[in-house]
Amino acid sequence: MTPEFAPASSSSLPLWLVHSDSDGPLYPQATPAEAAIWGKANGFTAKAGQILVLPAADGSIKGAFFGLGPIDQARPARERYPLARAADGLPAGDWHIADAPEGVDLSLAAFSWLLSAYRFDRYKSAAPARARLVCPEGVDAGRVLAMIAGEYLARDLINTPTSDMGPDDLEAAARALAMRHGASISVIAGDDLLAQNFPMIHAVGRAGAQAPRLLDLRFPGTGPKVTLVGKGVCFDTGGLDIKPPSSMLLMKKDMGGAASAMGLSEMLARLGLTANISLRVLLPVVENAIAGNAFRPGDVLTSRKGLTVEINNTDAEGRLILADALALAEEEAPDFLVSMATLTGAARVALGPDLPPFFCDDDAIAAAIQAAGARAYDPVWRMPFWEPYENLIEPQIADLDNAPSGGFAGAITAALFLRRFAGKARHYAHFDIYGWQPAGAPARPKGGTGQAMRTLLEALPEVLK
Template sequence: MTVHIVKIQEKHSRPVWLVREDPQNIEALPPAAQAWLQAQNFEGREGEFTLLPAGNSEIGGAALGVGKGDNPFAAGALAKMLPEGAWHFENAADVDHLALLGAMLGGYQFNRYRAENTEKNVTLTVPAHLDDQELSRQWQAVVLARDLINTPANDMLPDALEWAVGSVARRYKADFAVTAGDDLLRDNLPLVHAVGRAGAVAPRLLDMRWGREDAPKVTLVGKGVCFDTGGLDIKSASGMLLMKKDMGGAANVLALAQMIMDAKLPVRLRLLVPAVENAIAGNAFRPGDILPGRKGLHIEIGNTDAEGRLVLADALALGDEEAPELMLDMATLTGAARIALGPDLPPFFTADEALAARVIHHAAAQCDPLWRLPLWQPYMKRLASRVADINKTTNDGQAGSVTAALFLSRFVEKAGAWAHFDIYGWTPVERPGFPVGGEAQGIRALYALVQEKYGK
């Protein structure tokens, strides 16, 4: 199903009410509708849905329960429940941005590999007090991230990810450069090369620039591991089932970049995506190897299954050389983050208190949850190596998300402010507006952050 939005109500549009679990809320409906709801024992519980008769054997409207009103995306259930056709919110004044965005996102389906067309078209009128362009901008960004993550690795290896980034770059007339294969060594990106050299498709660094050169520099970095076998420290079969989503960081920063460019925010935007496959072959990097990085540090490889931080290290070092005012990276980096906070609440790390406060504010305002975890400096010693400048993993496996963030922090010095987001990029259990599958996490909050800081 697809939920379209229109600014002008269509002639044969039918009304839908969002009804809270409150008798007074039901009493606001027309008498005939109230009588029908009472006959159906409709109480407004979240997810409760009923069609309302028109009196001529046709559908006259619909009602959806939104419970106590504590789930702003409860209207996401509408997409699957409303019959095809044009609809409008009869209690439009009670419908906010998140409710309508939830209804739009609830209609998402990933049908690329389905022979049968299961699409159902529903049209919703945007209430006059809401911004239809902003709704479309955010919806399109989330759909982009979901589509990229949901695409399996046989169609989403580094060359396909390059095409996706290039398509967005062309749409917004951004500059786009690619460094691939052995040219990574020429351009001093040895970690990206080392991680991806065993893949059937050459590794590459994707570099997109947009905006006035004299505008404040905002740099986004996304982990683009298109599939992760774990390398020679191979994952189990079950551990590989969702590894197509290991490029979720790249998908999310690309979607965030698209929103920034579409809104024409006055920034000098740079997007860096190291795109690789962590595969197994005779030339794969090994446990115990010591690899040089762009920053000049030598890194001991404690485990080949923690490769994301390696490609991010080179990309962060490259982005940091320009001393951007703000640098944000996103990565499906550690299982430890999911053990600590679960799949729906990504942690973020920053040493900048002002930045942390604004991230927390916008995460709450946009209902795009993020939770700060500490860059606990005493744990840096757990990354010590007897034979190299740093080990990329610890020996005890404790505080894995924190130590991964600390590792990345070694490659950021000049940026005015930096934050790292350890996202999951996947919705494992369906809820209104959020079907099972690839997910955009944190990008609406970060878009609001950039908009607040640099918008007109």
């Protein structure tokens, strides 16, 4: 369940946010003198993440200090959501921020607090009670809650194992999203994909236990055309080029692009922003499985766009299903076309799991996206559509190669491949996300995570000018 802010109440406990090197006294003037004495006696130095609970005379809790560290580390590079440590470490109950130094981003503080409450508990007993926050004065609670809802949705979808998040289940989740926000949804599945000219989605998914499909959501609204395309590989064995077991363990997350596209749509719809754009979400959904009818290395597939693709690795399947969906998207010449996919290991080698690369030809749009990521604490990093590598995706017997040999520039060649199917869009951006937090961090437990959603939410006004 998505958390809410605690109601404003005189019974909520005060939390003082304190820098360790402020010009004034270490403890806020609003803090009673006894509390300051208690802090000194217990060695509270306000280092980043330090918590000191303050006792009342009767032994109950009357408040707490939370350390922000030095002023120049109020937004430390190593900790994206610093106030999450307060939410995790304080006793259960309702809390309000009684005092915060100038320059502290209270919207980020509120978002961090709610994001830290996320737990994937579908298969566990109920979680214990946690500390709740009263929304700080001046913070747009609706925007924070909309972002939290989108983040939770994406995480839940990615974390759910394929036994409960196969193509049928992902379609059900998309239908629920559409129903919540008055969107329409159409589905093309199974052999109908061939009849309606989505041959590569069909080829990749036809060996799966559940039929491949293309989900097409349209949200009510008018304005610039924004189309999101999210890779929905519910499980990826690698196909006949089978992955080793160690590489297959996380493949429930290979629908992270679809999850992130849905999470972003949830944010936009909750904020009412879909009223002023024509939002379309295309989700090609498959299992890349092994059976007698699986597509093979060496096959040549003809895409929706008419371009032929030589299959040199069945484990490079994501770009194939995205290509058919992008070809459909570009037929409407959208103003902004975005693809989101857990696509290449090369992107992880280059930038790691926490910093997804994106590709965009327009310098102004790319700058707006990168700046938005910094403001939203959802960082991304631009990489190039490097034209000299175009020859790497052009094999001898077909128009395109889905897996160029040599292993160099894998993220770039994948992006160049996809760009061939998005050419009619006014602006195109591709995000090669990871969708997984490999080690726990404040507000980011180990497991599924959406990426680039808040970046795009923040960037859209600038991109659509």
